[in-house]
Amino acid sequence: MHIAIVGAGLAGLTCARHLAERGHRVVIYERNAEAGGRMGTRQTELGGFDHGAQYFTASSDTFRKEVAAWRKAGWVAPWAGRLVSLDQGRASAAGRSGAQQRMVAVPGMGALGQHLAQGLSIRFEQTVRRLERFGGQWLLAVQAETVAIDASAGPFDAVILALPADLAQPLLQPVSPLAGEVGQEHLAPCWALILGFQDELGLPYDGAWVQGSRLKWIARDASKPERRPGEHWIAHASPEWSTEHLADDPERVKEKLLKAFHQATGSQVRPVYADVHRWRYAQATSTLPGECLWDAQARLGVCGDWFAAGLDGSGRVENAFLSGLALARAAA
Structure with a gap:
């Protein structure tokens, strides 16, 4: 056919x-101009940032077999990030199962789409x-x-x-x-905040689920394997906040989410690079x-x-x- x-x-x-x-x-x-969808990597002068999907796990036998093949090909690798839950700046055990190994594409999440697209006829x-x-x-x-x-x-x-x-x-x-x-x-939107810092923030974790905030997730991107060194962070706003502010001016969104990042982490260090990306269809509501x-x-x-x-x-x-x-x- x-x-x-x-x-x-x-x-x-x-x-x-x-x-x-x-x-x-x-x-x-x-x-779009490239394959991969929400498994995206934003390229900047500081290197790549995984501003979409952060990692993945495999629970079914079918997908575990596929992931094993990707790993053998050198397309993906385990991420042993230190993950916590943040509530008003206080870090605690994440409370999520660590039984399933977290995997990431290398050298960025967007690379997996590039590999899978090879040999296919795609009209970008x-x-x-x-x-x-x-x-x-x-x-x-x-x-x-x-x-x-x-x-x-x-x-x-x-x-x-x-x-x-x-x-x-x-x-x-x-x-x-x-x-x-x-x-x-229906899929809820997500505003993503992309941050680069000149110096290390010294935070005792690599990723966190954030409670009581505009943000729901933050991650130190350079903690993932084969990433460019540097203090690079990604933050995702909650679906509720992203929906409410879907049509806001990006500069205003960046200002609000950066303030939320400082509040969540307790660090007031200003970034040398900051940008936002709006994922209009990010997460299924059912x-x-x-x-x-x-x-x-x-x-x-x-x-x-x-x-x-x-x-x-x-x-x-x-x-x-x-x-x-x-x-x-x-x-x-």
């Missing part, structure tokens, strides 16, 4: 690789705006910044949407009853049962980290992988 996949995050890349291995012709359309900076039936096949209306009008791509025998539910639902609404199920899910959605008659499917995929919770790297793999198997 000739298959179009919309979205080059981990779910889309996983689905594409397994379909290609089975002999299908796959083309991925990605609105192209946004799919509509799906259209063409007999028993599909056409895509695709928008690119370099072209004034939408282009038509296809025909394709099947289409797979590896997108946040909030982006997949409008594409499905005119053409498929799957839109009803997808419309039940979980859709199952691994994916696939309409075999229409040859139309949806996958993403907002599916339960047999796990407790959603929004993790493992959810994305298992969902993409399940849809590849269903479509094949």
Whole structure:
């Protein structure tokens, strides 16, 4: 089959690789300039910052096997970060299970998407705006910044949407009853704060879940393996605060989150580099049962980290992988 996949995050890349291995012709359309989705690394004059997904774990046998292969290839490595819980500046034991080993991609989280994208046909900076039936096949209306009008791509025998539910639902609404199920899910935003300091802060931890703050998480990025040395920190705002301030001016957001970082850590050292990034669709607010959605008659499917995929919770790297793999198997 000739298959179009919309979205080059981990779910889309996983689905594409397994379909290609089975002999299908796959083309991925990605609105951003690189693959990996929220497994991103922001490149700056100070080096890379993991401003999206911070780490991942593996609980299922299927994903543990895949992670072992990635580790053997040198794509990922364990992160033995010292993690705590912070409440009004006081650090205490994190209270979260350490049974599952925390893994990170090297030399940055964005590198995993680059590895998985190798050998795949990806159309970057192209946004799919509509799906259209063409007999028993599909056409895509695709928008690119370099072209004034939408282009038509296809025909394709099947289409797979590896997108946040909030982006997949409008594409499905005119053409498929799957839109009803997808419309039940929504992903909350997240403002990320990126900080570089000239001197060490001397904090006795590498990452922390923050209580009673605008922030929910902070991490010393350079504590991860194969990172560029330096006092580099990432902070993620809570979903509630990010939703409330979604449309705020980035400079104002940076000011507020930097103040929250100082309050949480007790350090008043000013950074030499500071920036923010808005992840508009960052974390599922609920979980859709199952691994994916696939309409075999229409040859139309949806996958993403907002599916339960047999796990407790959603929004993790493992959810994305298992969902993409399940849809590849269903479509094949």
